[in-house]
Amino acid sequence: MFAVYADAPHPDDPLAGLVVGERPEPQVPDGWVPVTVRAASLNMHDLWTLRGVGIKAERFPMILGCDGAGVLADGTEVVLHSVITSPGWTGEETLDPKRTLLTELHQGTFAETVVVPAANVLPKPASMSFADAACLSTAWLTAYRMLFVKSELRPGQTMLVQGASGGVATALVQLGRAAGLRVWATGRSEAKRALAEQLGAHATFESGARLPERVDGVFETVGEATWNHSMRSLKPGGVIVCSGSTTGGNPPADLQRLFFLQLRVVGSTMGTRAELADLISFMDVAGLKPSIGAELPMERAEEGFRAMLGGETAGKIVFTR
Template sequence: MRAAVAVAQSATDPIAGLVVQDVPEPEVPEGWVKVRVRAASLNPHDLWTLRGVGHPAERIPMILGCDGVGELDGRRVLLHGVIGDPDAGGGDETLDPRREILSEIHPGTFAEYIAVPRRNVVDLPDGLSFDEAACLPVAWGTAYRMLTTRAGVSAGQAVLVQGASGGVSAASIWIAKALGARVYATARTPEKRAYALAMGADAAFETGARLPERVDVVVDTVGEATWSHSLRALRPGGTVVLCGATTGGSPDPELQRVFYLQLKIVGSTMCTLDELKGLLALIDEKGPLPEELIDRVVPLEEIRDGFEALASGEHLGKIVVRLPLASEMDAVAGFAAARAGTSLAG
């Protein structure tokens, strides 16, 4: 089968270590299933692996990809990317000390087939396409957990989303709006602020700008560059929920503001299987998803183009990778051969 594999790591030229090549189909342990992947999407985690960040060199080569959707026994299925034991995490697999996500220890979704635990397969609602669904588990699942389980957002509250063009941030805008919140967003450029509005924000502002009101919840994936603004934007008793810090950790946490206004700082990582199902139910109720969800779609053989767009940071929306069926690949090859005036036979 064909797969996109990290064969080397480099902090300065990460994409040089990405190769699309033939690999054996996965073995299927007891309790696992083999899914025919139809679409997947890129995440910063994939780029970090190629850069050698958080992924030991001894686990290279590795098939990349954390998100995926495909077919199993005639069913359209979505893959829950967190592999963990809910019992070890007190009912929450994200709290299992040994939990992992696809492409860390077990091969990822940028392949024609993938083996996953049977519990990690979720039936896909009819209203979602393969391309749309491939965008959901990591970014949208993370955002759903942040807003519901961790921050407890409810209808009528005000939410600020920092760095609104990022995958988790864009998802947070749509989800918070679907939950009935007033949603404000910040972004550095007019294009990214327009994107935030297209994703459902009530208003979008330059980073650090004064808001119309203080908010109940801030979603911050940025870190140092927005940290002071996040705290200053909160009402007394408000909550900042964090899942990352793309600009680094804050050297000035403004601790006096935190204790004087009784602010809550909450961390969050990924989502549980139940939360992923909750996200699908919310989308089924409040959808459809906006067209702006997807920036571009690339075939597996051109996945390097997708990684270059991801590394540039200038894309708006998710980058989807399609993995066609063998019959579709044959049709494409036949069309290309016909255009070249040759036959498949020779």
């Protein structure tokens, strides 16, 4: 079958391992279902896979793609939940120490067909396109959990989104605005700041700029490059919710500020199936649509990877079949 996959890890030149070609048809274990993929979106996780981060060398070749939307054999249109728990796990999916994402242990969604546990498919609303649905189960679910499960922020409070042009960040802007928070965002360029304002940010600022006042919560996916600014931007008792560190994972701790101002630093990873169901319902009711910066046929996947690698994102990059 047609697939976009990583043939081997390439830490210093990730696109050297990217192949657009053919892979064997997947086997379907008991309790799993095949899904004909209609759309899948690109995530930073896919670049990490190409580099060999979070995946063992013996797992290659690996079909890329953490999330997507498609059709079951009976014609049911579905959204995929990409967190796969270990056999017998009964607690919250994200807390399973042996959980995996698609592309870590199991083949991903950049293919004609993907095979997932039957519990990992959810109905797609008729009002939502396959391209929009393909953005939800990684970037948008991560943003939903950060804001509504982890931050404890309330409508009327002020949130700051760092680096607001990527998939998680644009989702945070849209979700925060829809939920009644005052949304501020930072961006490296005028175009990135303009996108955040277009999506609902009440104000935008250059990266590292002094803010008019301190905020109740900061949402971090950037890491070292913005961490000091995030810490300085918080009110006493404020919270940083972190789900990524694209510029490095070893920021200075600033412990004096942390304890003296009684700040909270909260980690957040992906989300549960129940949270994905709530996200889908919320978006349907609120009429929210993901910001899609590029929609490409899967055969042109390399163009999307090059754009993400170069930081040329303006929302999600989606591949369609």
